[in-house]
Amino acid sequence: xxxxxxxxxxxxxxxxxxxxxxxxxxxxxxxxxxxxxxxxxxxxxxxxxxxxxxxxxxxxxxxxxxxxxxxxxxxxxxxxxxxxxxxxxxxxxxxxxxxxxxxxxxxxxxxxxxxxxxxxxxxxxxxxxxxxxxxxxxxxxxxxxxxxxxxxxxxxxxxxxxxxxxxxxxxxxxxxxxxxxxxxxxxxxxxxxxxxxxxxxxxxxxxxxxxxxxxxxxxxxxxxxxxxxxxxxxxxxxxxxxxxxxxxxxxxxxxxxxxxxxxxxxxxxxxxxxxxxxxxxxxxxxxxxxxxxxxxxxxxxxxxxxxxxxxxxxxxxxxxxxxxxxxxxxxxxxxxxxxxxxxxxxxxxxxxxxxxxxxxxxxxxxxxxxxxxxxxxxxxxxxxxxxxxxxxx
Amino acid sequence: xxxxxxxxxxxxxxxxxxxxxxxxxxxxxxxxxxxxxxxxxxxxxxxxxxxxxxxxxxxxxxxxxxxxxxxxxxxxxxxxxxxxxxxxxxxxxxxxxxxxxxxxxxxxxxxxxxxxxxxxxxxxxxxxxxxxxxxxxxxxxxxxxxxxxxxxxxxxxxxxxxxxxxxxxxxxxxxxxxxxxxxxxxxxxxxxxxxxxxxxxxxxxxxxxxxxxxxxxxxxxxxxxxxxxxxxxxxxxxxxxxxxxxxxxxxxxx
Numbered sequence: 001x002x003x004x005x006x007x008x009x010x011x012x013x014x015x016x017x018x019x020x021x022x023x024x025x026x027x028x029x030x031x032x033x034x035x036x037x038x039x040x041x042x043x044x045x046x047x048x049x050x051x052x053x054x055x056x057x058x059x060x061x062x063x064x065x066x067x068x069x070x071x072x073x074x075x076x077x078x079x080x081x082x083x084x085x086x087x088x089x090x091x092x093x094x095x096x097x098x099x100x101x102x103x104x105x106x107x108x109x110x111x112x113x114x115x116x117x118x119x120x121x122x123x124x125x126x127x128x129x130x131x132x133x134x135x136x137x138x139x140x141x142x143x144x145x146x147x148x149x150x151x152x153x154x155x156x157x158x159x160x161x162x163x164x165x166x167x168x169x170x171x172x173x174x175x176x177x178x179x180x181x182x183x184x185x186x187x188x189x190x191x192x193x194x195x196x197x198x199x200x201x202x203x204x205x206x207x208x209x210x211x212x213x214x215x216x217x218x219x220x221x222x223x224x225x226x227x228x229x230x231x232x233x234x235x236x237x238x239x240x241x242x243x244x245x246x247x248x249x250x251x252x253x254x255x256x257x258x259x260x261x262x263x264x265x266x267x268x269x270x271x272x273x274x275x276x277x278x279x280x281x282x283x284x285x286x287x288x289x290x291x292x293x294x295x296x297x298x299x300x301x302x303x304x305x306x307x308x309x310x311x312x313x314x315x316x317x318x319x320x321x322x323x324x325x326x327x328x329x330x331x332x333x334x335x336x337x338x339x340x341x342x343x344x345x346x347x348x349x350x351x352x353x354x355x356x357x358x359x360x361x362x363x364x365x366x367x368x369x370x371x372x373x374x375x376x377x378x379x380x381x382x383x384x385x386x387x388x389x390x391x392x393x
Numbered sequence: 394x395x396x397x398x399x400x401x402x403x404x405x406x407x408x409x410x411x412x413x414x415x416x417x418x419x420x421x422x423x424x425x426x427x428x429x430x431x432x433x434x435x436x437x438x439x440x441x442x443x444x445x446x447x448x449x450x451x452x453x454x455x456x457x458x459x460x461x462x463x464x465x466x467x468x469x470x471x472x473x474x475x476x477x478x479x480x481x482x483x484x485x486x487x488x489x490x491x492x493x494x495x496x497x498x499x500x501x502x503x504x505x506x507x508x509x510x511x512x513x514x515x516x517x518x519x520x521x522x523x524x525x526x527x528x529x530x531x532x533x534x535x536x537x538x539x540x541x542x543x544x545x546x547x548x549x550x551x552x553x554x555x556x557x558x559x560x561x562x563x564x565x566x567x568x569x570x571x572x573x574x575x576x577x578x579x580x581x582x583x584x585x586x587x588x589x590x591x592x593x594x595x596x597x598x599x600x601x602x603x604x605x606x607x608x609x610x611x612x613x614x615x616x617x618x619x620x621x622x623x624x625x626x627x628x629x630x631x632x633x634x635x636x637x638x639x640x641x642x643x644x645x646x647x
Contacts, residue, residue, distance in 0.1 A: 011527050013515055015508065022510035306506040309468050310572075311496030311523045314488075388470055390463040 006323065016323030019300065027331075030292040034332020034369060035339070037285025041278050041365050042340035043347070048274035049361075050353035054193035055264045056257045057354070058121065061190065063133045064100070064223035065232040067256045068239065071249045074263045077121070077195050079104060081218035086248045090222060093239055095230035100129045101219030103207045106196065109177050111160055118156060120200040121193075124207025131223065137188040137201075144203040149183045155191040156198025157352050180210060192352045194268065224250070282372055289328055290376035293321055297380050308389040314381075321381050325373035333366050414477070415576055415608040416442040416465050421474035423460055434460050436631040437474070444575075445606035447599055447621055449613055452628030458612045459580055461628070465610070466498060466578040467491045479575060496523055499574030503581040505561040507553040513540055513564045514549045520571040539567040544593065558585045566594055570601070577601070579611040583618055595621045 006014035020027045058076060068090060070080040087099045103124035110117045125131045127144040140151055154164055164187070166173055173184040182202075190199050208216055226235055232252035239250035251259060265271045297304070297317075304317055341357060348355040421438040424431050434457045442448050450458045463469040464483075465476050471484040481494060499520075507516050514536045521532035540549050543563040553561050562585045569577060577598060583591035595618040601607040611622075619625065627635035 007528065012522050013511070013518060013529070015511065015519075018510040018515075019508075300508070302504070302506050303508045306500075306502065306508075307519065307523075309466070309495060309500050310520060310568075311492055311494075311498075313492045388463075388468060390468040 002327075006327075010319065010323055012319075014323060016320045017327050019296065019320075020324055020327055023296075026292060026296065030289060030328050031331045031335070033288030033292070034285055034328050034373070035336040037281045037288070037372070038333055038336025038365060038369060039339050039343065040281030040284065041368065042336065042361070043343060044274045044277035044281060045361055045365070046340070046344055046347065046355045046357070047353070048270060049358070050348075050351075050355045051194050051268075051270045051274075052261050052264055053354050053356075054191060055195070056260050057190050057193065058123065058199060059253070059257045059260060061132045061134055061137070062102075062223055062253065063130055063138075063225075064253060065226040066096075066224040066236050066239065066250055066252055068222035068224065068248050068250045069220070069256070071247050073249055073251075073259065075260055075267075076104060076220075077106070079220045081214065081220055082222075082248045084217035084219060086243065087219070087222050089243065090224055090239060090250075093235070093242060095227045095235050095238075096224050097227055098129075098225040100126060100131060100223040100225075101204070102131070102221040102223055103204055103211075103214065104220040105207070105211050105214070107178055107200070107210065109175065111163075112176075113162075114160060116158060116160070118158070118197045119195075120153075120156075120198055121196040122207060122210060123199060123201045124204045124210075125201070127203045130225075134188065140186045140188065141201075143185055144201070144206070146183075146185075147203075148181060148206055148209065149185045149202070150206065151186045151188050151201040152184050153190045153198035153200070154187040155189050155352055157192035159198065178210060182206075182210070191354055194264070194270070222248075282368065285369065286372050286376055289325065289373050290379055292328070293324060293377050294380040296324065297321065297384060301384070304384055305389045308384075314385040317381050317384050318378065321377035322374055325377035326370060329366070329370040329373040333362075333369055336365075337362055414441050415444045415446070415479060416440075416610065417475075417477040418461070418465060419475045421461070421464065421471070421476060423457075423464060423469075423472050434631050435464075438628075438631070438633055440626055440633055440636075442608055442610060444608055445602050446623045447602045447609040447611070449611050449619060449622040449625045450628060451613065451625055456628040457631040458628050462578055462580055462610065462612055466500060466576075467494045468500075496572070497575045499569035499572060499577040501566050501569045501577065501579040501582040503584055505553075505558075505565040505585070507561055507564055507568075509553050512550045512552055513545060513556065513567075516553070516564055517568045517571050520568045524572055535571060536567075539571045540564070542570075542597070543567045544590070559587060559590055562586055563590065563594065566597075570597075573605070574607065576608040576610065579609065579613075581613055581615075582611065583613065583615045588617060591615065591618055 002017060003014055006017050068086060070082045073079055084101065087101055090096055090099050105122045107120050107122050108117055109120060127141045130138065131141065132138045137151070143149065144151065152167070163173055163184070167184060167187050175182050175184060188201065192198055202210065208214060226232060233255070236250040236252050236255065307316065344355045344357060418438055418440050421435055422433065423435040424433040426432055438461055450461065452458050464471055465478060467478070467483060474484065476483040478494060479497060481490065511519070514533065517536040517539055518529065518532040521535060526532045537549055540546060543566055545560060545563055545567070548556060548560060556564065562582070566582065579598070582594060586594060598609045599621040602609050625637040626633050627637070
C-alpha cells in the first residue's frame with residue numbers, strides 16, 4: 001500500500017522505501033531515532049508554550065474588549081497603578097459602555113500546618129460587575145460582597161488537598177494573610193504561572209484592606225466593555241489619543257495578551273532555554289538519520305553505480321534518498337506524536353502547567369523533521385554524485 | 394519510442410559494412426593514482442568498431458581490458474586521447490552528455506549488481522524507467538518478455554536472494570537488453586554461467602547484432618564463447634597487440 005502510494009507520489013519505482021523495508025533492523029533504528037527527536041522537540045515546545053501561556057491566563061479570563069493599563073505597562077506582575085480619573089475619561093469616549101477598575105498585587109501566604117509558602121496574585125474587583133468570562137467563577141463573585149472573603153485557585157501549585165476537600169464540601173476556611181484574617185469561601189480553576197503559584201480573587205474593598213499602602217483611587221487595570229459595532233483596536237487607538245498626560249495606555253484584549261507574552265519572551269530565559277532544547281532535538285535526529293542514510297547509501301553503492309551506468313542522473317539518487325528521508329520522517333512522526341500526547345497529560349499533571357497540543361504544532365514539528373531528514377539525506381549522497389560509476393563498483 | 398519495442402521484434406536490417414562506426418578510439422591513454430604512485434595502464438589504444446559487430450577483447454589480467462571497456466562505456470572520464478561513441482566525443486564531455494549517452498548503452502557486469510530489494514521484474518524495470526517509462530503497469534510487459542527471453546519466465550517476481558548466481562546474471566543481462574541499447578558492453582558476462590546458459594546468452598547477443606545492428610563489445614576469458622565474435626582484439630600491457638578475424642569460420646548457434 002505504501003509502495004503504491006509512493007510510486008504515485010514520485011512517479012517511479014519507490015526504491016528508497018523498498019530498500020528501507022528490506023533491512024528491517026535499520027528501519028526500526030532510524031524510525032526510533034526520529035521518534036526520539038520528535039518527542040524531545042514536542043516536549044520542549046510544550047513546556048515553552050505552557051510557560052508563555054501561564055503568564056496570560058488571568059488576561060484571558062477578563063471579560064473586556066479593551067484594557068487600559070499604566071503607560072509603562074510591560075507585565076501584569078509589575079504593572080503600576082494609574083489615576084482613577086482615567087476611568088471617568090474612558091467612560092466619555094464613544095463606543096465605551098462600561099469601565100471596571102481592577103486591582104492587582106502579590107502576597108505570600110504560609111500554611112501554618114505544612115509551613116509551605118505560596119505566592120498569590122491577588123485580584124481585587126467589584127463583586128457586582130461582570131468581570132470574568134468563566135461563568136462558574138463569575139457566579140461566585142457576588143459572595144465576595146461579604147468583607148474579608150476570597151476565592152482561591154484550586155490549581156495553585158502544591159495546593160493543600162485538605163483545604164481543597166474542605167472547600168469542595170462547601171465549608172469555609174479562615175486563613176491569616178499579612179496580618180489580616182481572610183475567609184476562603186470558594187474555588188475557581190486557573191493554574192500556576194512562572195511568577196506566581198496561584199491566584200486569589202477578592203472584592204476591591206477587601207483588596208484595599210489587604211494592601212493598605214494602595215490608595216482607593218489607583219486601580220491597576222481598567223476593563224472596558226465596548227459597543228460590539230466598534231473594533232477594539234480602533235477604540236484603543238482613539239482612547240490613546242484622548243488621554244492627555246500619557247500616563248495610561250489602552251490595548252485591545254489580544255494586544256494586551258501579546259504585550260505580556262512578548263515581555264515574557266524578552267525578559268525571561270524561557271524562549272532561549274527551550275529553543276535550545278528544540279535545537280538539541282533536531283541535532284540528535286539529524287545525526288541519527290544521517291548515520292542511517294549514509295550507511296544505506298554506502299551499502300548500495302554498487303547498485304547505485306549500476307543505476308548511474310544505466311544513465312540515471314544525480315537527481316535520481318537525490319530523490320531516492322529524499323524518499324527514504326520522507327519515509328523516516330513520516331514513520332518516526334506517528335509514534336512520536338502519540339507518545340507525546342501521553343507525556344503531555346502526565347507532565348501537565350505533575351507541573352500544573354497548561355501543556356496542550358495546538359493543531360499547528362504537529363504540523364510545525366513534522367515540517368521540521370522532514371527538513372532535518374532531507375538535509376541528512378542530501379549530505380549522505382554527496383560522495384555518490386562526484387564519483388565515476390567505475391570507481392564505485 | 395523505440396525502447397518500448399519488444400526485443401525479439403526485428404527492426405530494419407542494414408549490413409554491417411555500410412553502417413557507420415560505432416566506437417572509435419584513438420591514442421587512448423589512461424593512468425591511475427597520482428604523483429609517485431601513478432601507474433599508466435593504457436598506452437595509446439586504437440581500434441574501430443562498426444555498427445552491428447560483435448567484438449571480443451582478450452588479454453591477460455592487468456592488460457587494461459576492463460579500463461578500455463569502462464572508458465568507452467562512459468563509466469570513467471577519458472583523460473587522454475579520443476573516443477568517438479555513436480558519433481559523440483567522450484573526451485571532455487559534460488556529465489549531462491555522459492548521462493545521456495549511458496542511456497543508449499547496455500552494460501553487463503561481471504558482478505550482477507542487482508538491487509537486493511527489488512524483484513527480478515523490478516530490476517529489469519529500472520532499465521525502462523530511465524527511458525521515462527514510469528510505473529510498473531507501463532514497463533511490466535516488456536520486463537516479463539525479456540525475462541522470458543533469458544529463460545526466467547518462472548522467476549519474474551523473485552527477489553535476487555531467491556535466485557542462483559546464474560539466474561541473477563541472466564536478470565542482469567535482461568536489464569541490459571530491455572532498453573534496446575545501441576551498444577552492449579559486457580565484462581565477463583558468462584563467468585557465473587554454466588555452458589548451456591553461456592551459449593544462450595552469447596547467442597542472444599549475436600542475434601541482436603545480426604537482427605538489430607546492436608554493437609557488442611565483450612571482455613571475456615571464456616573460450617567457449619569466442620566463436621560468436623566477428624573479431625577478437627588481443628591486449629597486452631595497455632596496447633592492442635593483435636587482431637584476429639573469426640568471421641570466416643563463424644557458426645551462429647541457434
